[in-house]
Amino acid sequence: xxxxxxLGGMGPESTLLYYKEIAEQYSKxxxxxxxPSLSIETVNMYEMLGYCKAGExxxxxxxxxxxxxxxxxxxxxxxxxxxxxxxxxxxLLEERANVPLLSIxxxxxxxxxxxxxxxxxxxxxxxxxxxTFFRKRFIENGIDAxxxxxxxxxxxDHVIADELEFGIVNPExxxxxxxxxxxxxxxxxxAAVILGCTELPLMYADDxxxxxxxxxxxxxxxxxxxxxxxx
Numbered sequence: 267x268x269x270x271x272x273l274g275g276m277g278p279e280s281t282l283l284y285y286k287e288i289a290e291q292y293s294k295x296x297x298x299x300x301x302p303s304l305s306i307e308t309v310n311m312y313e314m315l316g317y318c319k320a321g322e323x324x325x326x327x328x329x330x331x332x333x334x335x336x337x338x339x340x341x342x343x344x345x346x347x348x349x350x351x352x353x354x355x356x357x358l359l360e361e362r363a364n365v366p367l368l369s370i371x372x373x374x375x376x377x378x379x380x381x382x383x384x385x386x387x388x389x390x391x392x393x394x395x396x397x398t399f400f401r402k403r404f405i406e407n408g409i410d411a412x413x414x415x416x417x418x419x420x421x422x423d424h425v426i427a428d429e430l431e432f433g434i435v436n437p438e439x440x441x442x443x444x445x446x447x448x449x450x451x452x453x454x455x456x457a458a459v460i461l462g463c464t465e466l467p468l469m470y471a472d473d474x475x476x477x478x479x480x481x482x483x484x485x486x487x488x489x490x491x492x493x494x495x496x497x
Contacts, residue, residue: 271342275308276349280464390462392423430465
């Protein structure tokens with residue numbers, strides 16, 4: 267079986283989710299019920315976000331590559347980044363890595379396209395909502411990718427950075443995000459919503475939105491498990 271490398275720490279809560287879900291799903295598929303072989307390399311979330319917000323993508327790439335090279339030295343066969351935001355430089359990282367990298371965006375796009383939705387909303391950090399990189403794959407294939415307005419984006423970004431990154435699920439914040447989704451349904455006629463932040467699923471672990479939800483973390487993990495068992 268292939269050994270996985272996880273570049274995490276962006277933030278710790280989602281890295282824990284990745285490890286837990288991967289271990290459980292791998293064990294269910296393994297003939298002997300074994301847990302997977304993997305290494306985790308964590309980087310500083312705030313340093314990563316600083317490069318993103320400053321538009322310093324060369325520095326961001328070099329910073330993340332140090333973690334990727336550390337994982338390569340540990341003998342991993344492939345690597346994933348346990349966060350949506352740093353995928354803004356995924357193509358640059360993929361060019362310089364010596365082992366395959368598995369994108370978080372691609373499996374989510376494939377799932378949305380398979381369902382036939384042509385108008386969706388992307389929720390995530392302020393950075394991922396505003397940068398077209400994350401919606402480009404959808405737009406190029408005829409799927410309208412709507413984002414909340416500026417005030418709504420600011421609020422969602424605050425909830426992710428100041429609450430969910432620390433494992434805090436605030437019912438009032440959740441209700442407000444639900445209201446944002448309802449507005450997008452009514453005014454933007456969205457048919458589905460993408461949880462484009464690996465911490466947002468914490469908010470909806472025991473609840474559902476009124477339209478189909480595509481959790482980037484879960485689709486990423488499904489692809490990871492398939493790749494680990496791939497001959």
